[in-house]
Amino acid sequence: MEEKKVIRSSQHGFTKGKSCLTNLIAFHDETTTWMDEGRAVDIVYLDFSKAFNTVFHSILIGKLKKCGLDKWTVRWIEDWLNGRSQMADLRGS
Incomplete structure:
Protein backbone atom coordinates (compact mmCIF):
# COMPACT_ATOMS: atom_id res chain seq x y z
CA MET A 1 0.00 0.00 0.00
CA GLU A 2 2.78 2.44 0.90
CA GLU A 3 4.93 1.60 -2.12
CA LYS A 4 2.06 2.13 -4.54
CA LYS A 5 1.14 5.39 -2.78
CA VAL A 6 -2.42 4.23 -2.10
CA ILE A 7 -2.28 5.77 1.37
CA ARG A 8 -1.68 9.52 1.49
CA SER A 9 1.15 10.91 3.58
CA SER A 10 -1.45 12.67 5.73
CA GLN A 11 -2.83 9.30 6.89
CA HIS A 12 -1.87 8.62 10.50
CA ILE A 43 -12.97 22.75 13.23
CA VAL A 44 -15.72 20.19 13.77
CA TYR A 45 -15.31 17.30 16.19
CA LEU A 46 -17.58 14.31 15.77
CA ASP A 47 -17.82 11.81 18.62
CA PHE A 48 -20.27 9.06 17.79
CA SER A 49 -19.03 6.60 20.41
CA LYS A 50 -22.14 6.84 22.60
CA ALA A 51 -24.51 6.93 19.64
CA PHE A 52 -23.21 3.61 18.32
CA ASN A 53 -24.19 1.83 21.52
CA THR A 54 -27.48 3.53 22.29
CA VAL A 55 -29.26 4.29 18.99
CA PHE A 56 -30.17 2.11 16.03
CA HIS A 57 -27.95 3.14 13.14
CA SER A 58 -30.95 3.83 10.89
CA ILE A 59 -32.33 6.27 13.48
CA LEU A 60 -28.94 7.97 13.81
CA ILE A 61 -28.69 8.43 10.02
CA GLY A 62 -32.22 9.85 9.91
CA LYS A 63 -31.38 12.36 12.64
CA LEU A 64 -28.18 13.41 10.84
CA LYS A 65 -30.17 14.04 7.67
CA LYS A 66 -32.72 16.14 9.59
CA CYS A 67 -29.88 18.19 11.14
CA GLY A 68 -29.01 19.43 7.68
CA LEU A 69 -25.75 17.58 7.04
CA ASP A 70 -24.99 17.38 3.34
CA LYS A 71 -25.73 14.09 1.60
CA TRP A 72 -22.04 13.19 1.13
CA THR A 73 -21.26 13.52 4.84
CA VAL A 74 -24.31 11.45 5.76
CA ARG A 75 -23.34 8.84 3.18
CA TRP A 76 -19.77 8.72 4.53
CA ILE A 77 -21.08 8.11 8.07
CA GLU A 78 -23.64 5.57 6.81
CA ASP A 79 -20.94 3.67 4.89
CA TRP A 80 -18.74 3.70 7.98
CA LEU A 81 -21.57 2.28 10.10
CA ASN A 82 -22.54 -0.35 7.53
CA GLY A 83 -21.77 -3.83 8.81
CA ARG A 84 -20.96 -2.72 12.35
CA SER A 85 -22.72 -4.54 15.13
CA GLN A 86 -24.29 -3.25 18.29
CA MET A 87 -24.69 -5.02 21.61
CA ALA A 88 -26.00 -4.35 25.07
CA ASP A 89 -24.49 -5.48 28.34
CA LEU A 90 -26.92 -6.25 31.14
CA ARG A 91 -25.23 -7.25 34.39
CA GLY A 92 -22.30 -8.83 32.57
CA SER A 93 -24.39 -10.78 30.04
Whole structure:
Protein backbone atom coordinates (compact mmCIF):
# COMPACT_ATOMS: atom_id res chain seq x y z
CA MET A 1 0.00 0.00 0.00
CA GLU A 2 2.78 2.44 0.90
CA GLU A 3 4.93 1.60 -2.12
CA LYS A 4 2.06 2.13 -4.54
CA LYS A 5 1.14 5.39 -2.78
CA VAL A 6 -2.42 4.23 -2.10
CA ILE A 7 -2.28 5.77 1.37
CA ARG A 8 -1.68 9.52 1.49
CA SER A 9 1.15 10.91 3.58
CA SER A 10 -1.45 12.67 5.73
CA GLN A 11 -2.83 9.30 6.89
CA HIS A 12 -1.87 8.62 10.50
CA GLY A 13 -4.12 5.80 11.72
CA PHE A 14 -2.91 2.28 10.95
CA THR A 15 0.29 3.67 9.42
CA LYS A 16 3.76 2.55 10.51
CA GLY A 17 5.50 5.21 12.58
CA LYS A 18 2.40 7.38 12.92
CA SER A 19 -0.28 7.52 15.59
CA CYS A 20 -3.08 9.59 17.08
CA LEU A 21 -0.38 11.73 18.69
CA THR A 22 1.43 12.45 15.40
CA ASN A 23 -1.94 13.26 13.85
CA LEU A 24 -2.71 15.72 16.64
CA ILE A 25 0.70 17.39 16.30
CA ALA A 26 0.35 17.73 12.51
CA PHE A 27 -3.20 19.06 12.88
CA HIS A 28 -2.14 21.59 15.52
CA ASP A 29 0.83 22.73 13.42
CA GLU A 30 -1.26 23.25 10.31
CA THR A 31 -4.15 25.06 11.97
CA THR A 32 -1.90 27.39 13.98
CA THR A 33 0.03 28.21 10.78
CA TRP A 34 -3.24 29.12 9.06
CA MET A 35 -4.29 31.26 12.01
CA ASP A 36 -0.89 33.02 12.00
CA GLU A 37 -1.50 33.80 8.32
CA GLY A 38 -4.86 35.34 9.22
CA ARG A 39 -6.86 32.60 7.55
CA ALA A 40 -10.20 31.47 8.94
CA VAL A 41 -10.15 28.05 10.57
CA ASP A 42 -13.27 26.00 11.31
CA ILE A 43 -12.97 22.75 13.23
CA VAL A 44 -15.72 20.19 13.77
CA TYR A 45 -15.31 17.30 16.19
CA LEU A 46 -17.58 14.31 15.77
CA ASP A 47 -17.82 11.81 18.62
CA PHE A 48 -20.27 9.06 17.79
CA SER A 49 -19.03 6.60 20.41
CA LYS A 50 -22.14 6.84 22.60
CA ALA A 51 -24.51 6.93 19.64
CA PHE A 52 -23.21 3.61 18.32
CA ASN A 53 -24.19 1.83 21.52
CA THR A 54 -27.48 3.53 22.29
CA VAL A 55 -29.26 4.29 18.99
CA PHE A 56 -30.17 2.11 16.03
CA HIS A 57 -27.95 3.14 13.14
CA SER A 58 -30.95 3.83 10.89
CA ILE A 59 -32.33 6.27 13.48
CA LEU A 60 -28.94 7.97 13.81
CA ILE A 61 -28.69 8.43 10.02
CA GLY A 62 -32.22 9.85 9.91
CA LYS A 63 -31.38 12.36 12.64
CA LEU A 64 -28.18 13.41 10.84
CA LYS A 65 -30.17 14.04 7.67
CA LYS A 66 -32.72 16.14 9.59
CA CYS A 67 -29.88 18.19 11.14
CA GLY A 68 -29.01 19.43 7.68
CA LEU A 69 -25.75 17.58 7.04
CA ASP A 70 -24.99 17.38 3.34
CA LYS A 71 -25.73 14.09 1.60
CA TRP A 72 -22.04 13.19 1.13
CA THR A 73 -21.26 13.52 4.84
CA VAL A 74 -24.31 11.45 5.76
CA ARG A 75 -23.34 8.84 3.18
CA TRP A 76 -19.77 8.72 4.53
CA ILE A 77 -21.08 8.11 8.07
CA GLU A 78 -23.64 5.57 6.81
CA ASP A 79 -20.94 3.67 4.89
CA TRP A 80 -18.74 3.70 7.98
CA LEU A 81 -21.57 2.28 10.10
CA ASN A 82 -22.54 -0.35 7.53
CA GLY A 83 -21.77 -3.83 8.81
CA ARG A 84 -20.96 -2.72 12.35
CA SER A 85 -22.72 -4.54 15.13
CA GLN A 86 -24.29 -3.25 18.29
CA MET A 87 -24.69 -5.02 21.61
CA ALA A 88 -26.00 -4.35 25.07
CA ASP A 89 -24.49 -5.48 28.34
CA LEU A 90 -26.92 -6.25 31.14
CA ARG A 91 -25.23 -7.25 34.39
CA GLY A 92 -22.30 -8.83 32.57
CA SER A 93 -24.39 -10.78 30.04
